[in-house]
Amino acid sequence: MKYIFITGAPGCKSSSVARNIYFSNSINRSDFKREYDYYKTIRGKTQLAHFGAYFDPTLEYGKNFDKFETFSKEDLEEEFDKPFTGNGIKIIKGHNFCHHLDFIKENWPDCPIVMCDRSDDSCFGWWLRCGGLNIAYPSFDRFPTQDDVVKAIDEQNADMRKFIKSSGALRVNDNMDLCEKIGIARPPMTPHNSTLLQNYSANDVEVYVSL
């Protein structure tokens, strides 16, 4: 497999799900740059909230992904590969993928899709706590107002849940279980690289994988 796709609406905690498998030796981490880091103090704890490349309409990568299904597989792979230089499996994360999950499954049948589901209100609440429209990276400039984010969360969650149901995606318990299911090495658990045993239920997030 070349890619692991990770998706979910803003505030679904998909970035923490990605972070807790990112330091696996199987993963290509060449998209990691300090200018992509976004730290936020939430509930008194400063956390690396966002890191690495994100692919979504108007962002540096995936700029035109509002027309995702009009591109060829080759064009899309070229875009996915842009921020990477090294070896290993590339994590491709974007919110808008929620609307294109059947297309992704059809075009990359050997690549797992990881989906992060939280209630619409929880997504919005967490996104606000993380900084809302002031989040420095990735930019949410494509949403003129908070109401537009609310609408996007509801629509993305609805489409993702539909796919979870129709594809028979598997529910995953924690990041170690996720590594096992998608067949990558477990990340070393050290505070240095911010990897922890992440129990998804305890984190109030449901994680599903379509294999």
Add this chain to the structure above:
Amino acid sequence: MKYIFIAGAPGSKWSSVVKNIYYSPSIDRSDYSDSRTYYHDASGSRQLMHLGVYFDPGMEFGNKLQLMEYMSKEELEAEFDRPFSGEGVRIIKSHVFCHHLDFIRKTWTDCPIVCVERANDACLGWWVRCGHFGITYPSYSGYYKNLREMSFHIDKQNADLRKFVKDNPSAMMSDNIELCEKLGIDLPVELDIQNYNLNNINVYLNQNAS
């Protein structure tokens, strides 16, 4: 029983829990006025979100309730009764009750406490969807001030409410019919059934067995 106490953080959907028992003939609705209502379309269609009186610092009543444990039972009852003039059981709802549930339990032993719980992020998300500081009734600007403060209060209120529910035997309710039955009040006229699970809310009832 004189009162039904209702506690829950902002965005917990506690107002919908109240709305769906409020029209019981057993309830004193003399606190109702058009100026004490708030409509919003957060649920997809314009609906009555808030009704009747709220007791909280910065609101019309209960301005000192964060210090309620320093007040006498008589003083508190005088404050609770101010907006009412009718007959029946009075619904007394306050967000800051979350911090004083043990005190309420000890002071009004024959009055039930309804605790409404949702995840912290869901509370914040729903409260902002419902209009945040633009909510015209009740007013949140005096005590909760800004979004950061609001997040802080939601977390603290939920933490204390959960601790009370854990430490004190409280029955989880499935819908408003069960809640009315357990409270011992008549079912509302023109009943709309509110399934709490479908509404993504946990509703707990704490009352003394006697």
